[in-house]
Amino acid sequence: MVSAFSTHQPTPxxxxxxxxxxxLTRSVEDRVVAGVAAGLAERFGIDVVAVRVAFVxxxxxxxxxxxxYLLAWLxxxxxxxSASIAAAAVRRPADAGHLVALGLLVAGGLLLVRELGLWxxxxxxxxxxxxxxxxxxxxxxxxxxxxxxxxxxxPxxxxxLALAGRQAGLRVAVGVLLVAGGIGAFLAANLDLAxxxxxxxxxxVAAAGMALIFGPWAMRLARQLGEERRERIRTEERAxxxxxxxxxxxxxxxxxxxxDDPATAARLARRQERELxxxxxxxxxxxxxxxxxxRLRALLEAAAAEVEDDYGVTVEVVVVGDRxxxxxxxxxxxxxxxxxxxxxxFSGEPSIALFxxxxxxxVSVFVRDRGVGFDPAVVPAxxxxxxxxxxxxxxxxxxxxxxRSAPGEGTEIELWLPGGGA
Amino acid sequence: MSADGPAxxxxxxVRVFLVDDHDLFRSGVRTEIGHAVDVVGEASEVxxxxxxxxxxxxxxxxxxxxLPGGGGLAVLHAVGRADPDVRFLALSVSDAAEDVIALIxxxxxxxxxxxxSGPELVxxxxxxxxxxxxxxxxxxxxxxxxxxxxxxxLADPELDQLTAREREVLRHLARGYTYRENGRRLEISVKTxxxxxxxxxxxxxxxxxxxxxxxxxxRRLL
Numbered sequence: 001m002v003s004a005f006s007t008h009q010p011t012p013x014x015x016x017x018x019x020x021x022x023x024l025t026r027s028v029e030d031r032v033v034a035g036v037a038a039g040l041a042e043r044f045g046i047d048v049v050a051v052r053v054a055f056v057x058x059x060x061x062x063x064x065x066x067x068x069y070l071l072a073w074l075x076x077x078x079x080x081x082s083a084s085i086a087a088a089a090v091r092r093p094a095d096a097g098h099l100v101a102l103g104l105l106v107a108g109g110l111l112l113v114r115e116l117g118l119w120x121x122x123x124x125x126x127x128x129x130x131x132x133x134x135x136x137x138x139x140x141x142x143x144x145x146x147x148x149x150x151x152x153x154x155p156x157x158x159x160x161l162a163l164a165g166r167q168a169g170l171r172v173a174v175g176v177l178l179v180a181g182g183i184g185a186f187l188a189a190n191l192d193l194a195x196x197x198x199x200x201x202x203x204x205v206a207a208a209g210m211a212l213i214f215g216p217w218a219m220r221l222a223r224q225l226g227e228e229r230r231e232r233i234r235t236e237e238r239a240x241x242x243x244x245x246x247x248x249x250x251x252x253x254x255x256x257x258x259x260d261d262p263a264t265a266a267r268l269a270r271r272q273e274r275e276l277x278x279x280x281x282x283x284x285x286x287x288x289x290x291x292x293x294x295r296l297r298a299l300l301e302a303a304a305a306e307v308e309d310d311y312g313v314t315v316e317v318v319v320v321g322d323r324x325x326x327x328x329x330x331x332x333x334x335x336x337x338x339x340x341x342x343x344x345x346f347s348g349e350p351s352i353a354l355f356x357x358x359x360x361x362x363v364s365v366f367v368r369d370r371g372v373g374f375d376p377a378v379v380p381a382x383x384x385x386x387x388x389x390x391x392x393x394x395x396x397x398x399x400x401x402x403x404r405s406a407p408g409e410g411t412e413i414e415l416w417l418p419g420g421g422a
Numbered sequence: 423m424s425a426d427g428p429a430x431x432x433x434x435x436v437r438v439f440l441v442d443d444h445d446l447f448r449s450g451v452r453t454e455i456g457h458a459v460d461v462v463g464e465a466s467e468v469x470x471x472x473x474x475x476x477x478x479x480x481x482x483x484x485x486x487x488x489l490p491g492g493g494g495l496a497v498l499h500a501v502g503r504a505d506p507d508v509r510f511l512a513l514s515v516s517d518a519a520e521d522v523i524a525l526i527x528x529x530x531x532x533x534x535x536x537x538x539s540g541p542e543l544v545x546x547x548x549x550x551x552x553x554x555x556x557x558x559x560x561x562x563x564x565x566x567x568x569x570x571x572x573x574x575x576l577a578d579p580e581l582d583q584l585t586a587r588e589r590e591v592l593r594h595l596a597r598g599y600t601y602r603e604n605g606r607r608l609e610i611s612v613k614t615x616x617x618x619x620x621x622x623x624x625x626x627x628x629x630x631x632x633x634x635x636x637x638x639x640x641r642r643l644l
Contacts, residue, residue, distance in 0.1 A: 281518045314537075318563035318596045321570060353559060353598030357566065366597045412597070 025079040026072075036072040039079070044214075064128050066113070070106060071132045130185060134178025248275055263312050270308055294325045296333070296363070300356055303337040307352075311344035314351045321358030328397055332365065332417050335393045335401065339367035339413040342386045347371020347411060363417045370410040376403050390415070436551040439480035440464035441471045441497060442513070443489055447536065451484065454540030459547055468492045472500045475508060481551045485530065487514035487521050498528045511550045519564045523634060526626050532556030549601075554616045555623035562595035565626060568633040581629040584622065591618040 027038035030048065037055060041048035058065030077084040183203070252272040256265045278301075294302070297319045304315040323329060336354065343352045349371035356365045386403070390413065394401040399417035436459045442448050443466045452461050462478050465471035468491040475483055475497070483501070485494040494512060501508050510530040514521065515537075522533045531550045534543065535558055546556040557565070569584045584592070587608075594604040605615045626634070 281516070316559060316598070318559050320563050320566040320596070355559065355563070355593070355597040357593065357596075368598050370598075 024076055026076050028079045033069070034073045035078070036069055036076060039076060040072075044217075067110075067128055068132065070109075074106070128182065131179045131182030134175045134180075134182060244279065248272060248279075267309060267312050270314060271305075274305055274308070295322045296325055296329045296356070296358065297322045299325050299329060299333045300336060300354065300365075303333050304340060304354055307337065307340040307344055311341065312350070313344045315340060315354055316351065317354045317356075319356045319358075323358045323363065328417060328419065329363075331393060331397050332363065332399075332415060335390050335415050336365045336367060338386070338390050338393075339365075339415070342390075342413070343367060343369040343371065343411060346374075349410070361418065363419070365415040366412060367415075368410065368412040373405045373407050373409045373411050375407055376405055386413075435460040436482055436547055437462045437478075437480045438547055439471075439475055439478065439483045441475075441483060441489065441494070442466065442486040444486075447486075451543070455544050455547065458544040468496045468500075471497050475501050476504055479505065480508065482547050483508060483510045484547070485510050485512050485525075487512055487516055487525060494525060494530075495528055498525065498530060502529045509550050509553070511546060511556060519567075522561055522564065523568075523626070526561075526623070527634070529627070531623065533561045534558045535560065545600075549616070553620075555619045557592070557595050557619060557622075559596045559598050562592045565622060566592050566596065568631060569625075581625050582631050584625065588618050588622050591615055592622060595619070 024043045025039050027035035027042065030038040032052070037051040038048050040046070041051045055065045055069055058068065073085070075084050249272060252268050256268050259265050259268070300319060301317050304317045307313065308315055336356075340352055340354065343349075347369035349369050351369070353368045354365070355368075356363065391401045391403075394415055394417070397417055399415065402414040402416075403411065404414070405411035438455070438459045438461050440448050440451055440461060441464070442451075445466070448464050448466070452464075455461070462480050463474050465474055466489075468489055471489075483497070485497060487494045489497070498510055501510075506529075510525075512522065512525045512530040512533040513536055514533070515535065516522070526533060531553070532546060532555050534546055534556060538546070538558070549556050565584075566589065569582075569589075590608060591604060594607060599607065601612050601615045601619075605612045608615075
């Protein structure tokens with residue numbers, strides 16, 4: 001894996017995306033009522049006169065233009081303000097009174113207009129209001145995405161993507177539901193079949209027009225967002241890697257450079273290698289190391305690591321299968337640890353092999369060294385402990401331990417325990 | 423250790439090519455095995471490696487798994503297509519099962535870790551040159567894991583299952599036994615051990631067992 005590091009070079013970020021149209025705002029300079037028409041025109045590059053004419057026509061043809069204009073006034077921020085009136089009201093919960101007042105004001109204005117006879121069927125107003133609320137939600141979602149991608153300023157703290165995704169999904173779903181509800185309510189209230197077909201046709205035409213106008217822009221936006229999101233993830237990963245390398249590898253290298261004792265240096269290097277390996281290839285922290293729930297494989301690896309650290313040897317651990325870290329497993333690991341310690345102390349060889357296999361009806365562990373060996377029939381004084389403790393331990397578990405050794409041929413200790421992995 | 427390998431005195435030394443992007447490692451390997459084999463060239467990148475291997479036709483290529491420009495896998499694929507007679511022994515510091523399995527399935531005849539000793543490496547190179555397979559203890563462990571249990575249904579029982587004898591041989595390899603020690607323990611000849619390991623290699627390369635394909639698919643390497 002060293003190669004992965006040495007070839008890792010900072011890659012230049014992708015070219016910054018071409019500038020988007022400015023965000024939707026209400027114009028301050030060019031306004032007749034609240035600057036909505038001019039803002040829209042500027043945002044989408046349409047002639048402002050066309051937008052105004054559209055509003056007037058919609059207002060005269062049933063009055064929906066008025067409702068739309070009012071909503072836009074509430075939802076779209078002024079050029080020189082950071083948030084829309086509605087957003088500001090919602091963002092400050094302490095100012096709920098403000099929001100209520102605003103709502104009453106709007107309702108009062110609408111009622112006044114209605115009294116004056118400049119009104120249209122209720123069957124039209126409510127579906128439109130519903131749909132508008134849904135659209136507002138959808139639009140707000142899009143604007144947040146833009147903000148989150150950190151365009152045109154310092155990127156904010158990265159949001160946890162999964163969480164943001166779920167919330168966004170929920171908001172989009174609610175928005176779509178509201179729009180669909182509005183359309184449904186409209187159709188239900190105007191179930192005059194002939195009119196309904198006409199309305200559906202008109203809506204279809206309008207939708208097609210919208211798609212033509214906004215489609216390319218929406219696609220470009222989506223692409224840019226995807227790119228920036230990927231870049232953000234890459235940056236975060238790189239930062240995580242750098243942090244890890246700094247905390248572990250660089251610290252260890254510094255320690256190694258300061259030590260005069262080759263044994264200590266080797267031990268530090270080996271510990272770091274183990275740690276880096278488990279970080280690169282092992283299950284990420286959690287499952288394997290959660291206190292008390294470790295399985296046999298993790299327990300054996302931990303025991304081997306301890307022996308490596310304590311005795312300056314290397315233990316090659318190969319485990320096939322796994323089983324829960326129950327009492328028997330812990331006892332088995334203790335016996336294996338003793339066998340490893342024994343090999344580290346007496347074999348005279350710096351490397352030990354540990355092989356464990358979990359089968360359906362039994363677990364076997366083999367601890368082997370290629371050291372001096374001994375004649376099991378003539379046990380040296382220091383080795384009494386091995387036979388007693390390991391064999392005794394295994395016997396108490398209902399298993400057995402077998403020691404195979406001969407002078408000059410190394411030693412292998414086999415531990416066998418009935419009862420398999422589950 | 424040399425007595426453990428095939429008879430070495432009666433034939434010209436094995437011609438070996440080194441592919442590794444670490445200069446220090448290459449020179450270390452050359453020093454350690456140079457007296458016993460004929461190192462005919464070395465390369466540190468994928469494209470020069472392919473070119474020089476096809477030009478010099480070594481018996482065995484010692485191939486690093488991680489290489490800039492496509493990894494050892496790219497070399498294996500390109501050379502394997504042009505000259506299937508060149509044999510590969512993969513060499514890595516990586517313990518990742520999917521790395522190793524992918525290389526074996528692409529045609530490498532063995533896998534050893536870089537911590538292997540000089541004499542053991544010479545032994546492994548000779549085995550691969552003879553067309554046998556070389557499994558490190560860890561690879562033997564992977565294979566036992568991948569072929570563990572009896573899944574339902576077996577697409578090809580002959581390829582998707584290990585025989586009891588093959589499992590026994592792999593277990594001893596995983597325990598750190600050499601081929602010769604393995605044979606002595608099981609009371610079979612070294613040649614028979616080699617035959618069993620080669621059979622396992624074949625199954626490893628051809629079987630479609632779920633665990634094998636999953637390992638490879640996880641890395642989208644094949």
